[in-house]
Amino acid sequence: MxxxxxxxxxxxxxxxxxxxxxxxxxxxxxxxxxxxxxxxxxxxxxxxxxxxxxxxxxxxxxxxxxxxxxxxxxxxxxxxxxxxxxxxxxxxxxxxxxxxxxxxxxxxxxxxxxxxxxxxxxxxxxxxxxxxxxxxxxxxxxxxxxxxxxxTKQKTKVSHTILEEVEDTYVPVFTNVTMLTDKDVRLIKETFRIAKKSNDYKTLKMLRDKVDSILLTNSELYDKPYLETVLKDYNYFTQQL
Structure with missing residues (x-):
């Protein structure tokens, strides 16, 4: 193919x-x-x-x-x-x-x-x-x-890609996430996964600050939900062909 x-x-x-x-x-x-x-x-x-x-x-x-x-x-x-x-x-x-x-x-x-x-x-x-x-x-x-x-078949697991599961009714929060590249999101997701698994709050805070410095969201969300939202929003917009 x-x-x-x-x-x-x-x-x-x-x-x-x-x-x-x-x-x-x-x-x-x-x-x-x-x-x-x-x-x-x-x-x-x-x-x-x-x-x-x-x-x-x-x-x-x-x-x-x-x-x-x-x-x-x-x-x-x-x-x-x-x-x-x-x-x-x-x-x-x-x-x-x-x-x-x-x-x-x-x-x-x-x-x-x-x-x-x-x-x-x-x-x-x-x-x-x-x-x-x-x-x-x-x-x-x-x-x-x-x-x-x-x-439209997904040949790899979502956990191994930049993709995040997004419900059909999902409403994006940060519309400017498209400023990020696939490479950026892949790095964000991998770092977030490792930091969350090990409860490394310092890394989560640093990662959140880095992402926020690019997107300039000024969001009041805590670090974990903030990063999860960024990943979901990016996936939402990439699916809108």
């Missing part, structure tokens, strides 16, 4: 793994199976409508209306769930912008429209070939939209 370095809107460099064509195909098949089940449901509803309405045009119109969400499934899922469909969620992959900026709905629309060429024309041969011969594993839709599909 290839790696991709993305510079976020907070000027933080993040490294991601570009997914293989196999993972993308599996995600597509999962979505296709979901749409198949939905189409079966629509057929059952269509039969029920036939008992209620005698007019054939009314029957066809209602069935077409019910089936409409399936036609826009991929587009709507990507827009609503931030670059993911059910298949992508299960495979832990996601569509992101190469330049690190948020993916706009127009980017998803471009990808969706070019599915006609990439996937449905020649039974997906064009999409497969463009992915295989692209350095960033992009199909035509990705290339046109400036997107790439990455893996």
């Amino acid at each position: 290839n790696n991709l370095q993305i510079n976020t809107t907070q000027n933080v460099n993040l490294n991601y793994t570009i997914v293989s064509i196999g993972e993308r195909i599996l995600a597509f098949l999962i979505d296709a199976f979901i749409l198949y089940l939905y189409s079966m449901l629509v057929n059952l509803i269509g039969d029920a409508i036939g008992y209620v309405y005698d007019d054939r045009w009314t029957q066809r119109g209602l069935v077409a209306l019910i089936f409409l969400p399936a036609m826009f499934y991929s587009l709507l899922m990507h827009i609503i769930f931030n670059g993911r469909t059910v298949g992508k969620m299960l495979m832990k992959i996601r569509v992101v912008k190469i330049d690190g900026s948020p993916v706009h709905w127009s980017n998803y629309l471009t990808r969706w429209m070019l599915r006609l060429v990439d996937i449905w024309l020649f039974l997906g041969a064009i999409g497969i070939l463009t992915i295989l011969f692209s350095d960033r594993k992009q199909r035509l839709g990705d290339a046109a939209a400036g997107t790439v599909v990455i893996s």
